[in-house]
Each structure stands twice: as structure tokens, then as C-alpha cells.
Amino acid sequence: MMAASPRRQAAMLRILALAWLVWLPALTLFAQDSDTETPAISVDKVLVLGPFDDVIHNQKQADWLTDNLFQTISNGWVRGGDQATIAGKKLSWQEKAVTSVSADAGQAVLVAVNLDPSRFTKASLAFQWDGSAQLRLGRNKIALAGAPNHSASLQLINQSYQALLLLQAGDKAATLAELKLEGTHVAGLRAHTQAKHRLNGELLYGANGVEGLDLSPDGRYIVISQRARARDEKDWQRVTEIRSLGSGMVKRAWENAQPGNLAWKSDAKHIAYTMDNQLIHEEVESGRRHVVLENAENVSAIRWVGDRLLLQVGIKQGKRGDNAKLYQGLNDRWSYFRNINQLLWCDPASGWLTPITDAATSADLADVDAKGRILYTTTTPDHAAPPHFSITLTLLDGNNGQSEVLTEQRSLNGAWFRGDKVLIKAGPNTFDAIGRNIAEGQTAANDYDNQLFLMNPADKQVQALTKDFDPAVNDVVVNRNGRVVFSAYEGDRIELFQMDAGNAIKKLDNMGDVTGNIAMSDQSKPVLVWTSSAVQTQAKVFVGGLDGRKPAEYWDPAGDRYDDVQFGEVRDWDFKTEDGTEIDGRIYLPNNFEAGKKYPLIVYYYGGVVPVTRGLGGRYPKNHYAAQGYVVYVLQPSGTVGYGQAFSARHLNAWGLQTADDIIACSKAFLDAHDFVDRERVGIMGASYGGFMTMYLTTRTDMFRTAIAHAGISNLTEYWGFGWWGYLYNGVAGRGSFPWNNPELYTEQSPVYAADKVNTPLLLLHGDRDINVPPSQSHVMYTALKIQDKPVELIEFAGEGHHILGWENRMLWWNTILAWFDKDLKDQPEWWQQIYPEPK
Numbered sequence: 066m067m068a069a070s071p072r073r074q075a076a077m078l079r080i081l082a083l084a085w086l087v088w089l090p091a092l093t094l095f096a097q098d099s100d101t102e103t104p105a106i107s108v109d110k111v112l113v114l115g116p117f118d119d120v121i122h123n124q125k126q127a128d129w130l131t132d133n134l135f136q137t138i139s140n141g142w143v144r145g146g147d148q149a150t151i152a153g154k155k156l157s158w159q160e161k162a163v164t165s166v167s168a169d170a171g172q173a174v175l176v177a178v179n180l181d182p183s184r185f186t187k188a189s190l191a192f193q194w195d196g197s198a199q200l201r202l203g204r205n206k207i208a209l210a211g212a213p214n215h216s217a218s219l220q221l222i223n224q225s226y227q228a229l230l231l232l233q234a235g236d237k238a239a240t241l242a243e244l245k246l247e248g249t250h251v252a253g254l255r256a257h258t259q260a261k262h263r264l265n266g267e268l269l270y271g272a273n274g275v276e277g278l279d280l281s282p283d284g285r286y287i288v289i290s291q292r293a294r295a296r297d298e299k300d301w302q303r304v305t306e307i308r309s310l311g312s313g314m315v316k317r318a319w320e321n322a323q324p325g326n327l328a329w330k331s332d333a334k335h336i337a338y339t340m341d342n343q344l345i346h347e348e349v350e351s352g353r354r355h356v357v358l359e360n361a362e363n364v365s366a367i368r369w370v371g372d373r374l375l376l377q378v379g380i381k382q383g384k385r386g387d388n389a390k391l392y393q394g395l396n397d398r399w400s401y402f403r404n405i406n407q408l409l410w411c412d413p414a415s416g417w418l419t420p421i422t423d424a425a426t427s428a429d430l431a432d433v434d435a436k437g438r439i440l441y442t443t444t445t446p447d448h449a450a451p452p453h454f455s456i457t458l459t460l461l462d463g464n465n466g467q468s469e470v471l472t473e474q475r476s477l478n479g480a481w482f483r484g485d486k487v488l489i490k491a492g493p494n495t496f497d498a499i500g501r502n503i504a505e506g507q508t509a510a511n512d513y514d515n516q517l518f519l520m521n522p523a524d525k526q527v528q529a530l531t532k533d534f535d536p537a538v539n540d541v542v543v544n545r546n547g548r549v550v551f552s553a554y555e556g557d558r559i560e561l562f563q564m565d566a567g568n569a570i571k572k573l574d575n576m577g578d579v580t581g582n583i584a585m586s587d588q589s590k591p592v593l594v595w596t597s598s599a600v601q602t603q604a605k606v607f608v609g610g611l612d613g614r615k616p617a618e619y620w621d622p623a624g625d626r627y628d629d630v631q632f633g634e635v636r637d638w639d640f641k642t643e644d645g646t647e648i649d650g651r652i653y654l655p656n657n658f659e660a661g662k663k664y665p666l667i668v669y670y671y672g673g674v675v676p677v678t679r680g681l682g683g684r685y686p687k688n689h690y691a692a693q694g695y696v697v698y699v700l701q702p703s704g705t706v707g708y709g710q711a712f713s714a715r716h717l718n719a720w721g722l723q724t725a726d727d728i729i730a731c732s733k734a735f736l737d738a739h740d741f742v743d744r745e746r747v748g749i750m751g752a753s754y755g756g757f758m759t760m761y762l763t764t765r766t767d768m769f770r771t772a773i774a775h776a777g778i779s780n781l782t783e784y785w786g787f788g789w790w791g792y793l794y795n796g797v798a799g800r801g802s803f804p805w806n807n808p809e810l811y812t813e814q815s816p817v818y819a820a821d822k823v824n825t826p827l828l829l830l831h832g833d834r835d836i837n838v839p840p841s842q843s844h845v846m847y848t849a850l851k852i853q854d855k856p857v858e859l860i861e862f863a864g865e866g867h868h869i870l871g872w873e874n875r876m877l878w879w880n881t882i883l884a885w886f887d888k889d890l891k892d893q894p895e896w897w898q899q900i901y902p903e904p905k
Contacts, residue, residue, distance in 0.1 A: 177227055179227050187250075290304075438463065538552075594608050606622075666746065832864075
């Protein structure tokens with residue numbers, strides 16, 4: 066175990082002793098300063114729209130009209146020169162002096178001012194206006210008191226805001242005066258009219274995003290499923306559109322109620338999908354619909370084969386009539402495990418169903434070709450070897466019912482027809498490890514490092530296609546002509562590749578850093594569409610023809626919402642450890658970075674099987690942290706895929722051993738190499754396996770000032786035996802190791818067994834419905850630390866699982882993380898105390 070050296074401990078004690086003498090008389094002063102109001106800030110310049118005729122005043126629909134006006138205006142970030150039509154009048158936002166803002170009787174005017182606090186700030190916004198006024202801060206209504214001396218109480222976190230005032234003159238003319246801000250810490254608050262502003266959580270989580278892509282077989286139509294924040298701001302609104310790929314014209318659109326399992330007929334004139342528990346057949350051009358099945362609740366996949374529909378239908382198993390549940394196997398903890406999938410032919414004209422597979426055995430559809438040949442898998446629990454289940458791939462002739470088993474493997478994650486052969490995605494230990502490429506001394510590969518194989522069904526011979534290809538295969542698309550396109554983890558990027566007929570692999574220009582959804586048409590010269598994002602760019606839709614020409618941007622769902630966002634610089638910073646391991650890393654710098662200034666540092670990692678990729682946003686938005694004044698260092702420690710099989714194999718039977726060494730060594734080297742980082746103000750954070758790493762790191766070193774673990778694992782034995790997928794995951798991560806044959810792994814690598822070594826303040830976060838990593842994992846660590854009076858906090862989010870997805874919960878979760886870091890790394894506890902006040 067690593068800890069502070071005796072020399073460093075002695076130095077720290079001397080510093081603490083001296084600091085106490087200095088701080089003692091200052092403690093009272095600090096407490097007073099935190100509540101003392103600083104001088105007020107006068108706002109001199111604002112953006113103004115109007116005046117215009119006040120069509121809202123004294124109407125019964127005034128509230129509705131006002132809400133609609135504010136929502137229309139605040140959908141973006143208003144800038145000087147922007148135009149808007151109000152009350153039938155086309156107006157432009159103009160910068161004006163506050164004292165020149167006025168409105169005649171019966172008129173109104175809109176005023177905007179941007180607020181940029183440097184820390185959590187409680188402030189009062191006050192102004193004089195002889196009339197009525199309404200205030201919005203972003204999308205939120207803020208109560209105003211008093212007239213003509215109006216005032217509002219604001220609680221501002223460290224992000225950019227735009228305040229919008231609707232000023233109504235009433236029966237006589239009115240002029241705006243004495244617009245000012247006062248309160249605690251307003252000295253660090255900047256009021257301005259500049260267009261540039263920082264990234265914030267609402268923009269990141271609320272911006273439109275692509276959830277799915279598809280193409281018609283002939284490449285004429287693109288299907289885009291997108292998500293945006295609903296206008297009621299309480300939920301998400303989902304829209305699916307079928308557009309002409311060439312003109313962009315929308316042929317069909319669904320809002321809210323969404324089509325599921327949408328499938329194209331080969332002629333591209335017909336589609337089938339499920340909606341409202343019905344199976345629907347629709348003509349694309351005319352829009353004529355026909356309900357094929359009135360009850361299609363259990364349909365989970367649809368494919369067209371000629372004029373027939375191939376359906377995958379789930380058959381739910383009946384429950385006992387009492388409250389007892391008999392576990393017949395380990396997987397019975399999954400609520401859906403005993404359900405059985407069956408394949409059936411469906412006549413779209415009559416709805417007549419003809420079973421293809423035996424309902425006694427679950428069949429999961431993998432692929433079907435134009436001849437009616439079907440590939441399906443059957444998964445069977447098998448505890449004899451990791452990862453404790455067996456997958457059988459079967460080839461079935463859907464016309465005569467003849468079938469043959471192609472292979473039975475323990476790691477098989479996809480299969481597609483490629484002409485007369487079958488393309489298979491599986492772990493490198495599959496097919497007697499013919500695709501394995503690990504280092505000397507390593508006994509097995511990491512089966513999460515997906516590889517591609519090609520099987521000839523005629524003789525069952527298998528060829529390893531990616532053995533010498535370091536990127537880890539992610540999503541695969543194979544069209545009816547056997548063209549293969551796939552994405553793969555390559556370092557901290559997800560790149561786009563194509564495989565030619567001779568199995569040679571070529572990288573494509575994905576127009577970004579992180580490839581998302583992929584769809585390909587069925588022509589011999591197909592059209593390809595995909596999404597791609599980057600460190601400062603939200604995912605956009607691109608289109609290309611696989612012909613070597615530069616792809617084109619097809620659609621940007623964010624529009625101009627990021628045009629005025631001011632991002633900090635992102636730099637690469639890689640490090641070679643003492644044993645020669647190359648650790649990939651990158652740095653996010655704060656906005657308006659100053660090289661001579663000292664910044665607090667957040668170190669972020671995952672440490673599990675996939676790298677922390679370079680896409681904008683996500684569950685742990687590094688750009689957002691940097692916008693709060695933090696330097697963020699992201700590293701990819703040993704064990705992750707995307708750097709070759711030898712690197713990812715280090716994940717096996719390690720549970721943090723080399724990963725922790727990498728993080729500690731890289732963090733120390735980072736501090737030595739960057740004098741703009743305050744080495745005494747360093748925090749660490751990780752989630753899931755990264756949450757485990759955070760807990761484990763606090764048992765290994767005291768070099769970090771604070772730590773956050775979200776959904777982390779504290780007790781390997783409990784996680785292995787109780788998490789829904791715990792024993793399956795550990796079948797790969799702890800291959801061949803169990804509590805009875807390798808107890809040292811399960812105890813010495815479990816953070817709870819070294820909880821007495823933890824001195825770092827630790828924040829534990831968890832969703833109370835997490836079935837992946839049960840919340841008990843955080844509770845165990847919380848109990849161990851609390852009983853020793855160690856600095857620890859535990860916060861659960863009601864109704865949330867492994868990821869925090871609800872809008873209000875997501876904003877609170879992000880704020881909780883930043884408020885904790887502000888408290889410990891900036892000595893600014895006010896935000897934390899506001900969110901989580903001490904019990905009275």
C-alpha cells in the first residue's frame with residue numbers, strides 16, 4: 066500500500082502547526098466574510114427588444130401568452146442584432162444604456178443581461194420601473210417583489226446565465242433605472258451583454274440529440290430518431306422522421322408516440338413497425354396504414370423477407386399467485402430471464418402467424434437474408450467456465466424448417482450473413498483463441514475486447530479477421546450485398562472502418578472523434594450515414610458513399626446552440642510509466658485559462674473495459690467541469706480496450722492492482738509537469754468500475770484532497786454474488802477466480818477491507834434502484850467509514866438506476882458533484898451547504 070512518506074508527513078505537520086497560528090485569529094473573520102455583503106454592482110448596459118404594443122396586459126390568457134413569449138425568446142441565447150417578431154412587429158435586440166430603456170403607456174419592452182458568477186452567489190437583483198415586471202433566469206421563473214422598486218432573490222451557481230425581463234408600462238410611460246446586483250460574493254459576478262458564454266448543464270442535457278438512424282434499402286430515405294427537452298420542461302420529447310436523403314423533405318413524422326422495431330421492405334415502398342401495442346404496415350409514399358396485429362405488445366424485432374414479415378415475439382412466463390419466488394438458477398434475479406423469444410412468420414395482409422422456432426427454447430434473432438435463411442442464438446446458463454453461459458448460433462432455413470448448429474461459444478456478441486458466409490463478433494478467447502493476441506506471460510485475453518471472425522457454414526471453418534488489429538470492434542453493419550462497415554475503439558476515439566471483400570480493413574473519415582449510430586443501404590455501391598461527435602462538438606449526422614470522397618454533414622440537431630459557447634482548450638498529455646506502459650491522456654483547461662494562475666485539478670478515469678471517449682457531454686461532462694474553473698485530467702489506465710489485446714488483458718484478475726498504480730503514477734507526473742495546477746487541491750472521481758477505483762485509491766494513497774465515487778463497488782464478494790450481472794462480469798474480469806480459490810483477490814482488492822486506511826474525504830453517490838451495482842455497495846463503504854468517524858457522505862437518488870437520467874435528478878446530481886469539489890478544492894462550502902444544509 067502506498068501512503069505519504071515520513072518526510073512529507075513531518076513537513077505537513079510543521080505546515081499545519083504554522084497554519085493554525087495564522088488561521089486561529091482569522092477563523093471568525095472568515096465566517097463573517099462569508100456572510101458579509103460586498104458592494105453592489107450597477108448594470109450599465111443591457112440588450113433591449115422593443116418597445117412594442119403590450120398585447121398581453123389585462124388579458125385572461127396573460128400567463129399563457131407570457132410563458133409562450135419567454136419560451137420562444139429563451140430557446141436560445143439572445144445576442145445583439147438577433148431579430149424577433151413581437152406583436153406583429155419585426156424587432157432587433159440592441160445594446161443600450163439602462164437609463165435609455167423606456168416604454169410609453171400601453172407598451173412593453175424586453176431586456177436581457179448576461180450574468181457570470183465566479184462562484185456560488187446569493188444576490189438580489191433590483192431595479193426601478195413604474196409598471197409591472199416579470200423575470201426569467203434561463204427557463205426558470207423568478208419571483209419579483211415590490212413596485213416601482215422591484216427586487217428578486219437569486220441563487221447563482223458558477224455558470225453563465227441570461228436574465229430576461231418583461232417590463233410593461235401600464236397606464237403611463239415608464240423608464241428603467243438603477244438596475245443593480247447586491248449580496249454575498251457579487252464582487253466576482255460579471256454582468257455583460259457579450260454573446261460568448263460558458264457551457265452549462267441545462268444546455269448539455271437539454272440540447273437535441275440523435276437516438277437512432279436507419280436508411281431505406283435503396284438509400285433514398287433516412288430515418289432519424291431524435292430527443293429534445295419537452296416544452297413543459299418536465300420530460301423528454303421524442304420525434305422520429307422519415308426524410309428524403311437528397312432533399313431533406315420530411316415524408317413522415319411521429320411525435321411522442323414512437324414507432325418501434327421499424328423495418329423496411331426491400332422495395333423501399335413499405336415499412337412495418339409497432340406502435341400502441343399494434344403491428345402496423347404502412348405505404349411510405351401514400352401514408353396508408355394497415356393494422357396487421359391488434360395485439361403486438363410482445364413483438365421485439367421485425368424483418369421483411371420478400372412479402373412476409375419475420376417477427377421475434379417474447380412469451381412471458383406466468384408468475385406464482387403468492388409472494389414467493391423460487392430461484393431455479395442464478396439468472397432468475399433478472400425479471401425477464403424466464404421469458405422465451407420465439408420466431409414467427411407473419412402474413413401482413415391477414416396477420417396470420419406461423420411459428421418457426423420451438424417455443425420451449427428461446428431464440429434471439431441475429432440476422433436474416435433475402436433467401437429466408439435465419440441466424441439466431443440461444444443462451445444457456447453454464448457454470449463450468451467463465452463467463453458462465455453458453456451461446457449457440459443456429460442457421461435455420463425459414464422455408465423448409467431445416468436447421469443446423471454452426472457453433473457453441475462462451476462469448477458471441479453478434480452474427481450477420483455475408484454472402485454465403487457468416488460474420489461473427491466475439492471475444493478473442495472464442496473459437497479456441499484463434500484470434501487471441503496477448504503478451505508473453507498472459508494466460509487469457511479480455512473477452513470484452515471484441516474481434517471479428519468469418520465462418521464458412523459448409524465446413525464450419527473459421528477465420529480470425531482482426532487478430533492483428535488493435536482497435537476493439539464496437540458496432541457492425543453488413544448490408545445485403547455483403548459490404549461491412551464497423552466502428553471500433555481506437556484509443557480514446559471511436560473510429561469508423563470498412564472491410565473489403567478480401568477482408569482488408571480501411572479507416573474512414575468519421576468527421577469527428579466518436580462514431581455513434583451507423584446505417585447503410587443495400588446497394589452494391591451503398592450509402593452510409595452515421596453520427597459523430599468531438600470534444601467540443603455535439604453529435605451530428607453525416608452521409609458518405611464509401612467512394613473515397615469527403616463525407617458531407619447532413620444534419621446538426623443542436624443548430625446554433627453552441628455557436629456562442631466559450632470552450633476551454635483540450636490538449637493531449639500522454640505518459641510512460643516506469644515499466645514502459647504508455648498511458649493515453651488529455652487535459653481540459655478552464656475558460657480564459659491563465660498560464661501563471663494555479664488551478665484545482667480533477668482527475669477522472671474509468672479503469673474498466675472501455676476508454677473514456679472524447680465526445681462532448683455524457684454523464685460526466687469534463688467540459689462542464691472545466692467551465693467551472695477546474696483543470697480536468699482524463700487518463701486511460703491499464704485494462705481498457707482500444708489499445709491492443711495485451712493492454713486490455715491486464716484487466717483480468719487485477720481489480721485495480723496495476724490500474725491504481727497507473728493512476729497514482731500519472732497523477733504525480735501530471736502535477737510535476739504542469740505548474741498551473743495546485744498540487745494541494747487535487748480531487749479524483751470515477752463511476753461504476755471507476756467508482757470502485759476511487760474507493761480503492763483512497764485506501765492506497767493520501768495524495769488526493771477529496772474523492773467522489775458514483776455507483777462504486779466496495780465489496781467484490783457481495784457484488785459478485787448479488788449484482789444482477791456481477792458473477793457474469795467477474796467471469797471475465799476475475800476469470801477463474803472465486804472467493805474459495807482466490808480469497809486474497811476478493812478481500813485485499815475490496816476497498817471495505819482496507820477502510821481503516823482511508824483518510825481522504827469521500828462522497829458516495831448511488832441510484833436507489835441500481836441493479837447493476839446495488840446501492841448496498843455504497844452503504845457498505847459508508848458504514849465502514851462512518852463507524853470509524855472518517856469524512857464520508859452518502860447520497861442516493863430516488864427512482865434512479867445505474868445512471869441518473871431524470872431531468873431534475875440529473876441537474877441535482879451534477880450540481881452535487883461540483884458543489885462537493887468547490888467545498889474541498891476551492892474552500893467554498895456555501896453551495897454544498899445550500900444543497901445539503903446541516904440538520905437542525
